[in-house]
Amino acid sequence: MSDKYDVIVIGAGPAGYVAAIRAAQLGLKTACVDAFAGKDGKQALGGTCLNVGCIPSKALLDSSRQFHNLTHNFGVHGITADNAKIDVPTFIGRKDKIVKQFTGGVAQLFKANKITPYFGTGKLLKGNSVEITGADGKKETISATNVILASGSVPIELPFAKFDNKMILDNAGALDLAEVPKRLGVIGAGVIGLELGSVWKRLGADVTILEALPDFLSVADADVAKVAAREFAKQGLTIKLGAKLTKAEVKKKEIALTYEDKDGAHELVVDKLLVAVGRRAYTAGLLADDTGVKLDERGRIVVDEHNHTGVDGVWAIGDAVRGPMLAHKGSEEGVAVAEWIAGKAGHVNLDTVPWVIYTEPEIAWAGKTEKQLKDEGVPYKVGSFPFAAIGRAVAMNEAVGQVKMIAHAETDRILGVHMVGPGVSELIAECVVAMEFKGSSEDLARIVHAHPTLSEAVHEAALSVDKRAIHKGN
Numbered sequence: 001m002s003d004k005y006d007v008i009v010i011g012a013g014p015a016g017y018v019a020a021i022r023a024a025q026l027g028l029k030t031a032c033v034d035a036f037a038g039k040d041g042k043q044a045l046g047g048t049c050l051n052v053g054c055i056p057s058k059a060l061l062d063s064s065r066q067f068h069n070l071t072h073n074f075g076v077h078g079i080t081a082d083n084a085k086i087d088v089p090t091f092i093g094r095k096d097k098i099v100k101q102f103t104g105g106v107a108q109l110f111k112a113n114k115i116t117p118y119f120g121t122g123k124l125l126k127g128n129s130v131e132i133t134g135a136d137g138k139k140e141t142i143s144a145t146n147v148i149l150a151s152g153s154v155p156i157e158l159p160f161a162k163f164d165n166k167m168i169l170d171n172a173g174a175l176d177l178a179e180v181p182k183r184l185g186v187i188g189a190g191v192i193g194l195e196l197g198s199v200w201k202r203l204g205a206d207v208t209i210l211e212a213l214p215d216f217l218s219v220a221d222a223d224v225a226k227v228a229a230r231e232f233a234k235q236g237l238t239i240k241l242g243a244k245l246t247k248a249e250v251k252k253k254e255i256a257l258t259y260e261d262k263d264g265a266h267e268l269v270v271d272k273l274l275v276a277v278g279r280r281a282y283t284a285g286l287l288a289d290d291t292g293v294k295l296d297e298r299g300r301i302v303v304d305e306h307n308h309t310g311v312d313g314v315w316a317i318g319d320a321v322r323g324p325m326l327a328h329k330g331s332e333e334g335v336a337v338a339e340w341i342a343g344k345a346g347h348v349n350l351d352t353v354p355w356v357i358y359t360e361p362e363i364a365w366a367g368k369t370e371k372q373l374k375d376e377g378v379p380y381k382v383g384s385f386p387f388a389a390i391g392r393a394v395a396m397n398e399a400v401g402q403v404k405m406i407a408h409a410e411t412d413r414i415l416g417v418h419m420v421g422p423g424v425s426e427l428i429a430e431c432v433v434a435m436e437f438k439g440s441s442e443d444l445a446r447i448v449h450a451h452p453t454l455s456e457a458v459h460e461a462a463l464s465v466d467k468r469a470i471h472k473g474n
């Protein structure tokens with residue numbers, strides 16, 4: 001047994017690395033164990049989010065958006081560019097450079113905060129020791145007063161469409177294609193399917209998304225989902241609902257898919273297949289048999305409202321526990337746990353965690369949908385405002401979508417805000433602040449919003465809750 005720490009974090013994703021930094025800031029001697037290797041084989045801190053998730057996908061979404069605008073949307077501005085081309089190696093290379101910048105940034109932050117990184121797979125042993133197995137199989141054991149499990153999640157694999165990342169891709173494979181596939185099949189019209197399907201569609205792939213559920217984007221508010229479905233259809237994304245994949249036969253250069261919907265069985269031939277049917281907590285090999293840490297029926301680490309596992313000094317955060325699988329949720333849990341360990345008052349409010357889907361138009365929401373409130377019997381009132389009446393959105397030629405605000409019918413407290421349109425990934429932040437401070441639609445209605453900005457849609461939606469929006473009929 002070598003070093004003894006105050007805190008060992010297993011996993012250096014956005015939950016784990018943030019927990020490690022906050023713990024170190026609070027004066028705790030901290031180590032962080034992670035096995036993720038970058039393309040150069042060296043340790044790449046930052047987990048799924050920085051390496052093969054949030055950051056690389058946003059890099060590709062932005063590049064592909066620029067290309068799509070150039071080829072489809074610039075004409076209206078009087079700008080033409082003949083023979084526009086995309087060089088896929090440059091497109092992927094830019095993404096790789098951004099990933100390296102950010103994973104390297106976490107390494108720098110570890111150095112600055114005197115956090116010891118360990119490169120290998122961590123396993124919790126009884127008594128708060130952690131066994132680390134390196135890529136070469138060498139083992140070492142370190143121990144701590146507190147261990148934070150932040151092992152993240154992995155993509156769910158369909159038994160008849162196993163990932164090979166050549167023909168059948170997971171999120172990582174779909175971020176690293178050498179050329180634009182002619183026909184891309186996507187299983188699952190969830191967050192990953194829509195984002196990565198959009199990337200390759202914008203570069204010219206023929207994209208077909210098969211979604212098992214009968215309703216499109218059922219996690220979002222129905223009005224938002226309706227606008228999004230209409231816009232994606234306009235962009236040429238084919239989304240087949242109620243379509244369940246039953247077979248994927250990999251041939252030499254293509255994949256023959258069989259799926260079933262209400263009309264029976266259908267065939268679809270594609271060149272690449274992205275399977276994005278959700279993720280599951282990653283705990284394989286994480287826990288020795290006698291640690292006492294429990295998993296729930298979905299394989300997630302069981303924790304209480306303070307992210308404590310019930311085993312003295314053992315905590316768990318991020319995708320490996322209950323709650324939405326979102327990087328920012330994991331990061332906030334990381335901060336809170338470090339603060340609880342240091343005897344401070346940590347805080348995470350899962351009720352105001354914002355969701356963002358980075359498609360075009362963007363989709364963002366926080367709080368309850370209208371359906372959830374109806375099902376719970378909560379009395380509510382609704383206001384909404386279209387971007388078509390927002391000067392800035394029209395000037396940008398992006399006047400699509402709306403902001404919808406739901407407030408309690410009696411107290412006026414904001415219960416949910418649902419947006420689809422330009423820049424809503426940023427606009428949602430204002431609403432989250434208002435909700436976190438238990439604000440009302442009246443509060444947002446009385447705040448001065450700069451003109452002309454997209455944020456006026458939030459202001460007008462708040463006014464519209466009481467039927468007094470200025471720039472539309474109420």
Ligand SMILES: NC(=O)c1ccc[n+]([C@@H]2O[C@H](COP(=O)([O-])OP(=O)(O)OC[C@H]3O[C@@H](n4cnc5c(N)ncnc54)[C@H](O)[C@@H]3O)[C@@H](O)[C@H]2O)c1
Nearest residue numbers: 188189190191192193210211212245276277278279325356
């Ligand atoms: N922008 C973001 O915040 C962001 C981006 C990427 C991923 N994520 C997170 O990563 C996680 C995984 O993303 P995801 O898109 O894989 O999952 P998801 O849960 O968002 O969507 C999966 C979809 O696949 C469908 N599905 C499941 N089995 C199917 C089958 N056999 N055939 C057809 N459809 C099927 C589901 O009905 C669902 O609509 C999510 O929890 C998400 O929150 C978030």
